[in-house]
Amino acid sequence: MSELRKPPFRSVKWWNSRWFDISQLVLFFGALIWLTLNGAAQMGYNWQWYRLPKYFWKVIDGELIWGPLMDGLFVTLEIGLYGIIITLLIGLTTAMLRMSQSWIGNLVAQVYLEVIRNTPLLVQMYVFYFVFAPILEIPRFWVGVLCISFFEGTFASEIIRAGILSVHRGQWEASTSIGLSRWNTYRYIVLPQAVPLMLPPLTGVLINLIKHSAIVSVIAVFDLTTQGLDIIADTFMSFEIWLTIAAMYLGITIVLSLLVSVLEWRVRGRH
Amino acid sequence: MNENTPNPIIEMSGVSKWFDDFQVLKDVSLQVFSGERVVVCGPSGSGKSTLIRCINRLEEHQEGRIVVDGIELDQDTQHINKVRSEVGMVFQQFNLFPHLTVLENCTLGPMKVRGLSRKDAEALAMEYLQRVRIPEQAAKYPGSLSGGQQQRVAIARSLCMQPRIMLFDEPTSALDPEMIKEVLDVMIDLAESGMTMICVTHEMGFARTVAHQMVFMDEGRIIERSPPGKFFSEPEHERTKLFLSQILSH
Ligand SMILES: Nc1ncnc2c1ncn2[C@@H]1O[C@H](COP(=O)(O)OP(=O)(O)O)[C@@H](O)[C@H]1O
Ligand SMILES: [Mg+2]
Numbered sequence: 001m002s003e004l005r006k007p008p009f010r011s012v013k014w015w016n017s018r019w020f021d022i023s024q025l026v027l028f029f030g031a032l033i034w035l036t037l038n039g040a041a042q043m044g045y046n047w048q049w050y051r052l053p054k055y056f057w058k059v060i061d062g063e064l065i066w067g068p069l070m071d072g073l074f075v076t077l078e079i080g081l082y083g084i085i086i087t088l089l090i091g092l093t094t095a096m097l098r099m100s101q102s103w104i105g106n107l108v109a110q111v112y113l114e115v116i117r118n119t120p121l122l123v124q125m126y127v128f129y130f131v132f133a134p135i136l137e138i139p140r141f142w143v144g145v146l147c148i149s150f151f152e153g154t155f156a157s158e159i160i161r162a163g164i165l166s167v168h169r170g171q172w173e174a175s176t177s178i179g180l181s182r183w184n185t186y187r188y189i190v191l192p193q194a195v196p197l198m199l200p201p202l203t204g205v206l207i208n209l210i211k212h213s214a215i216v217s218v219i220a221v222f223d224l225t226t227q228g229l230d231i232i233a234d235t236f237m238s239f240e241i242w243l244t245i246a247a248m249y250l251g252i253t254i255v256l257s258l259l260v261s262v263l264e265w266r267v268r269g270r271h
Numbered sequence: 272m273n274e275n276t277p278n279p280i281i282e283m284s285g286v287s288k289w290f291d292d293f294q295v296l297k298d299v300s301l302q303v304f305s306g307e308r309v310v311v312c313g314p315s316g317s318g319k320s321t322l323i324r325c326i327n328r329l330e331e332h333q334e335g336r337i338v339v340d341g342i343e344l345d346q347d348t349q350h351i352n353k354v355r356s357e358v359g360m361v362f363q364q365f366n367l368f369p370h371l372t373v374l375e376n377c378t379l380g381p382m383k384v385r386g387l388s389r390k391d392a393e394a395l396a397m398e399y400l401q402r403v404r405i406p407e408q409a410a411k412y413p414g415s416l417s418g419g420q421q422q423r424v425a426i427a428r429s430l431c432m433q434p435r436i437m438l439f440d441e442p443t444s445a446l447d448p449e450m451i452k453e454v455l456d457v458m459i460d461l462a463e464s465g466m467t468m469i470c471v472t473h474e475m476g477f478a479r480t481v482a483h484q485m486v487f488m489d490e491g492r493i494i495e496r497s498p499p500g501k502f503f504s505e506p507e508h509e510r511t512k513l514f515l516s517q518i519l520s521h
Contacts, residue, residue: 175368
């Protein structure tokens with residue numbers, strides 16, 4: 001064993017140090033908050049943060065009752081949960097159709113992608129809500145989930161397709177030559193190699209899905225944003241509520257990013 | 272179903288294949304009998320790979336007939352699956368599954384296609400890993416093996432499906448010279464066990480030792496077919512002579 005050598009010491013310039021970064025961040029947000037408070041004061045805005053907690057929860061007779069902000073959060077999370085499942089199913093189906101030999105399959109996938117990509121999400125929501133929902137009798141919650149899933153599905157399909165195509169053709173051939181079916185080849189050979197590559201960009205899709213889900217407020221699904229709008233209509237606490245809601249979305253997306261990094265690390269770490 | 276069977280185990284007649292407008296195989300006919308070992312050679316791009324890939328339907332032929340062990344390769348997927356279960360294939364680039372261990376590479380097919388239990392599949396896999404002389408690598412991932420070891424695993428993986436026919440597509444071309452022998456030795460063992468084999472290879476020493484028939488291809492056609500003794504000493508066609516002089520000169 002050779003003697004362990006330390007890397008040569010390099011002094012870190014004070015403007016490159018972490019403490020300088022942090023102090024800059026604090027200064028920046030400090031200034032932002034000061035400006036906001038100052039501006040609000042000049043407008044004569046009456047801050048009423050003390051009224052906020054009861055919109056999270058109340059305890060009545062020792063019983064915990066969720067307030068509208070928490071109810072909204074649950075609905076948003078529910079949209080995210082069902083949404084990502086449906087998004088992945090749509091994305092996987094579309095990707096497979098596009099890679100299939102069938103020209104009808106290709107056409108269906110291509111039409112879906114073009115229509116969704118070339119129309120505004122807001123308009124898609126109205127079309128789903130006013131045209132498809134009454135015909136198919138879909139409840140509005142599911143209208144919201146489906147609409148967002150179809151929207152995010154276009155991104156998911158590209159990611160899934162790129163991931164699958166990145167698996168070398170020789171893998172298919174080897175798998176086929178030992179007699180594995182197409183489905184088993186996907187399941188045991190292609191997806192296990194492609195999924196670790198897809199995970200980081202798919203996290204982005206999930207995060208977008210949560211963010212875009214705010215749009216269900218236009219069809220009055222009681223998600224976080226809709227609840228916020230309602231509270232503001234009652235109380236006029238628009239600053240407090242919007243800041244709180246933004247922070248809650250931020251919280252969800254940060255937690256999701258962390259969860260996925262852990263997952264990714266575990267998938268990669270297996271071999 | 273033995274060497275005296277009058278019907279060939281592989282019968283290709285009048286096979287043609289195109290990639291778009293480019294004709295890769297031109298009216299190819301070839302018969303291989305059970306237990307027979309055929310070595311295919313010819314210049315690069317002459318259609319050797321395509322020829323053997325048609326035998327397990329990695330490529331689809333457009334004209335002519337291919338019958339393997341009495342089963343015609345047509346649009347019927349059941350026929351295709353049946354043929355694939357009888358034909359093993361070894362590739363130039365090994366094509367091992369990098370996310371599975373050596374043992375898992377070998378047990379996947381037996382478990383998912385032949386329906387063996389994990390225990391039986393592992394016993395089978397160990398038996399074949401023994402035969403290719405690397406049982407001690409079973410728990411490793413392919414990425415940590417040398418090229419020669421990887422190719423031997425690939426051979427074991429195919430053998431685990433207990434095929435009646437083995438196809439080899441330039442199995443030693445991607446290997447460093449010092450590893451070629453360990454793979455050829457395994458193939459010679461296999462030949463001695465009576466396996467029906469079609470090998471695309473330019474290892475002429477190997478060809479002389481194991482081949483019953485030499486097949487020379489050029490521009491999508493089988494130009495010459497003869498036993499190795501005749502093939503090497505008195506080839507009939509000019510192009511064969513030219514090819515042999517080029518390949519044997521180094
Ligand atoms: N998938 C393919 N698409 C188009 N052309 C191909 C394809 N595979 C092979 N070819 C062409 O067919 C010819 C024969 O290829 P191949 O059978 O691989 O030859 P060999 O194995 O004798 O070198 C070559 O000219 C090659 O470029
Ligand atoms: Mg080739």
